[in-house]
Amino acid sequence: MVVMEKEKMQKSSPSADSSDTPTVHWADHAAEALLAKHPEKEVLVCASGISPSGVVHIGNFREVITVDFVVRALKDRGKKVRFIYSWDDYDALRKVPANLPNSELIEKNLRRPLAKIPDPFGTETSYARHFETRFEKEIAQLGIQPHFIYQNEQYRSGQYAEGISVALKNQKKIADILNRSRTENLPSNWSCLSIFCKQCDRDTTEVVSHDDTSLVKYFCKACKQEFSIDFRKEEGVKLLWRVDWPMRWSKEQVDFEPGGKDHSSQGGSYDTGCEIVREIWKREPPFYVQYDFVLAKGVGSKLSSSSGNLITLTEALEIYEPALVRYLFASRKPNLDFSIAFDLDVMKAYDDFDRCERFAFGLEKGEDKKVNYEKRIYEFSRVDTSTENQTLPVQFPFRHLCNLLQIQEGDLQKTKAFYQKDIRNDEDEKRFLSRSKRAWKWITTYAPEEFRFTLQSAPKHKSQFPLAMKELVQTLREGKATQSEEMLANRTWEIMKNHGIEGKVFFKDVYQVLVAKPNGPKLAAFLLAIGPNRAADILQKAID
Numbered sequence: 001m002v003v004m005e006k007e008k009m010q011k012s013s014p015s016a017d018s019s020d021t022p023t024v025h026w027a028d029h030a031a032e033a034l035l036a037k038h039p040e041k042e043v044l045v046c047a048s049g050i051s052p053s054g055v056v057h058i059g060n061f062r063e064v065i066t067v068d069f070v071v072r073a074l075k076d077r078g079k080k081v082r083f084i085y086s087w088d089d090y091d092a093l094r095k096v097p098a099n100l101p102n103s104e105l106i107e108k109n110l111r112r113p114l115a116k117i118p119d120p121f122g123t124e125t126s127y128a129r130h131f132e133t134r135f136e137k138e139i140a141q142l143g144i145q146p147h148f149i150y151q152n153e154q155y156r157s158g159q160y161a162e163g164i165s166v167a168l169k170n171q172k173k174i175a176d177i178l179n180r181s182r183t184e185n186l187p188s189n190w191s192c193l194s195i196f197c198k199q200c201d202r203d204t205t206e207v208v209s210h211d212d213t214s215l216v217k218y219f220c221k222a223c224k225q226e227f228s229i230d231f232r233k234e235e236g237v238k239l240l241w242r243v244d245w246p247m248r249w250s251k252e253q254v255d256f257e258p259g260g261k262d263h264s265s266q267g268g269s270y271d272t273g274c275e276i277v278r279e280i281w282k283r284e285p286p287f288y289v290q291y292d293f294v295l296a297k298g299v300g301s302k303l304s305s306s307s308g309n310l311i312t313l314t315e316a317l318e319i320y321e322p323a324l325v326r327y328l329f330a331s332r333k334p335n336l337d338f339s340i341a342f343d344l345d346v347m348k349a350y351d352d353f354d355r356c357e358r359f360a361f362g363l364e365k366g367e368d369k370k371v372n373y374e375k376r377i378y379e380f381s382r383v384d385t386s387t388e389n390q391t392l393p394v395q396f397p398f399r400h401l402c403n404l405l406q407i408q409e410g411d412l413q414k415t416k417a418f419y420q421k422d423i424r425n426d427e428d429e430k431r432f433l434s435r436s437k438r439a440w441k442w443i444t445t446y447a448p449e450e451f452r453f454t455l456q457s458a459p460k461h462k463s464q465f466p467l468a469m470k471e472l473v474q475t476l477r478e479g480k481a482t483q484s485e486e487m488l489a490n491r492t493w494e495i496m497k498n499h500g501i502e503g504k505v506f507f508k509d510v511y512q513v514l515v516a517k518p519n520g521p522k523l524a525a526f527l528l529a530i531g532p533n534r535a536a537d538i539l540q541k542a543i544d
Helices: 026-037 058-076 103-108 127-140 151-156 161-169 171-179 241-252 269-279 313-319 322-330 345-360 368-381 398-407 412-418 426-445 466-478 485-498 503-515 523-530 532-540
Strands: 043-050 080-087 147-150 193-195 205-210 215-220 225-230 237-239 294-296 338-340
Touching (some): 026 058, 043 058, 058 080, 058 294, 058 322, 080 151, 127 313, 161 171, 161 237, 161 241, 193 215, 241 269, 313 322, 322 345, 322 368, 345 368, 345 398, 398 412, 398 426, 412 426, 466 503, 485 503, 485 523, 503 532, 523 532
Parallel strands (some): 043 080, 294 338
Antiparallel strands (some): 205 215
16 A cells, blocks of 8 residues: 555554454554554544535545545544545636536636536535535445535635735745745746635636735736735635645644545645645644545546546445445555446456455355455445444345346346345345345446346247257256256256257257347256246247
């Protein structure tokens, strides 16, 4: 894992409260490092945030869940934590994102603060609030409930006036720090401020001068006028990002905050932020973890709100259960990119999660190191940590569920009847409905054509091997060989051998009858899933 201050990532002695908490996950190592760095601090502050300049996609989500894992690891060790999430909604919107309605309305409001642009959807109080509300509701479904800070409120109410004043007094020092990582120095008239014009509300401004108080003179290129603004009394002044970030670290006393690859390069905003917060605000920077990009399987490019190439958390939750979304991130180190599958690998993701769950309940065996790691991943995957199951919840294998749903044409009640003996209580039923709804959504929206099928009630295909087919029909009706998948598979191979038919040829013949395709799910299991008598009725029509 790429982590700044690498020497502090060595395992430290756990606190008295953490003796029963394993240190096997990257988040545990980060938590131990934080405890070692701040042994006396009563409440540790963990931070995340983003600019709501467009749809907040699942790649952006990686930051907040990275923080959530560390917050949980700290709480497991008995530590008090303040988890803050900053919405940078006092940023200016610089271009119209793709795939949004009312692009003309957005175009008219470019260069204005996100929190003061009308909502193009017409449902919220502002452009920013639309995307903030959506994401806040999404992450709540995953058990993530930070304290939200809205930067437009902070700046406009004067909460950062002192931070702005400190930055202005040290502007020359800040410029020198930034120049250390630049190939070309900043211009001599560079300012650490961004100003929204009091007349047009756009940031198309240049700072002309400022005095030793809080009065700043600026020229607006759009209005072609010079104005004065007092940032202790008026709204409209904010710090540039590279100065704003370390100022907020100091203001909020942040101890941990991750950052994306774009912030983590040498001379990037984290590097310069560290120098600025140390030299200007006399505070150590937060502990830092780099996280990498998240891709959508089959897309092969970085998710981007501005280009419209994205997958939202809502779209992911239509396919993946909340615990499984958490699992996808918990089972990977943050500095490695990965793809969220919407193709056939969705089934593998569900299988992997179910296996992890069996490890957690002691029903899957392995080396101690592997078992402990899987158990810890499962703990981080749980949405609700207030209660804990004592026994393994009923598992509905995703592939099998998809086959059953297609047999029943998406009818959840008919599909549920197949699992009736396994569903013991309301929680089991909720789990069945949760997974089956997502399975059907995946089948109808994302599943490749070769995986989809429709059971033929009136098959048009006539069997090429009527005698062998007749014997298979009799086997299904008699029921002797249908007591298990293995028994039925053995009997099917016996029939083919008796009639001298090659396996792949006979299977193709059967599938053409059942689903009008040359292949399908594993045959014996498929026949049992259809129901021996129902399958026999369909096959009989191919030899009549």
